[in-house]
Amino acid sequence: MPDQNNPNDALSGDSKAIVTNQDGVHEKLEQIVQKHLSHCFEKPFQQHTLTAFEALDEKVKAWGGDVILDxxxxxxxxxxxxxxxxxxxxxxxxxxxxxxxxRNVEEHFPVDIAGVTNFEIIRADLNDFYRLVAKANWPIAKHNILYPNPWPKAKHIQRRWHGAAVFPSIIQIGETIELRSNWRLYLEEFLIAAKLSGREGQITEIKLTQGDTPITPFEAKFINSGQQCWQLTIS
Structure with missing residues (x-):
């Protein structure tokens, strides 16, 4: 199984289908989510994430248009x-x-992005960054989580975003939340967690037509390997 946190895995070889020892939705999912929804996550913030957040906070709050979190x-x-x-x-x-x-990907970018400047890319620990964004109530129109590391072993359920202690902050962020994965069960579990927090969603197949650009290198790799990719949209 490729590591979705490793960019080299997205660019070489065929992608193997995800293998899990779960028969279906994790048996402790609801228990874990309810626990996190009822307890405040108070892990100390790392300084590099605080610095990255503070550098963007004023710009985000002063922005006149939509803000998208990727x-x-x-x-x-x-x-x-x-x-x-x-x-x-x-x-x-x-x-x-x-x-x-x-990493400079622009020289190998699949489409021309000359003149595109309306983006910022930062390094931060999302376990901290999510909590800072939720607390500051950033006006996020859309929140994307595209092809997260699936952590398919049952014992790693709390490493998946819907099983993590930061989930209550994640689910607050964005008028719309969009996840993509080549493992439908990940999205099914996330949707259950979202419903427990009062949000609804729908899972659909991703169907790229000729001329469409895969949104990430992993999406390109999975589709080229003949795997079906899925999208969960939470409104």
Missing amino acids: ACCGVGQSTRLLAKQNPNALVIGVDKSAHRVN
């Missing part, structure tokens, strides 16, 4: 595409890896 953005292909597709929006890409956010 979480787990990796090398930032999705951030740049979203910025091109939404020229009146400020698109903020966030990833935990300094190597990924500083």
Whole structure:
């Protein structure tokens, strides 16, 4: 299974289907989500994330148009595409890896993005960044989580975003939340967690037509490997 946090895995070889030891939705999912919804996550903030957040806070609050959050953005292909597709929006890409956010992908970019400047890509720990965004009540119109690391082993349920302690902040952010994955069960679990917090959503197949650009290198890799990709849209 490729590591969705490793950009090299997205660019080489065939992608293997996800293998899990779960028979279906994790048996403790609802218990875990309810626990996190009823307890405040008080982990101390890391300084590099506080610094990154503070550098953007005034710009976001002063922005006159939509703000789009692109979480787990990796090398930032999705951030740049979203910025091109939404020229009146400020698109903020966030990833935990300094190597990924500083990697120059533009010379190999699948479409022309000359003149596209309405985006920021920063390094931050999303376990901290999400809480800061929720507390500051940033006006996020759309919140993307595209192809997160699936953590398919049952024992790793709390490493998936819907099983993490920060989930109550995640689900607050964005008028619309969009997740994509090549593992439908991940999206099914996230949808259950969203419903427990009072939000509804729908899972659909991703169908790219000729001329469509995959939004991330992983989406391109999965589709080229013959895998079905899925989208969860939460309103």
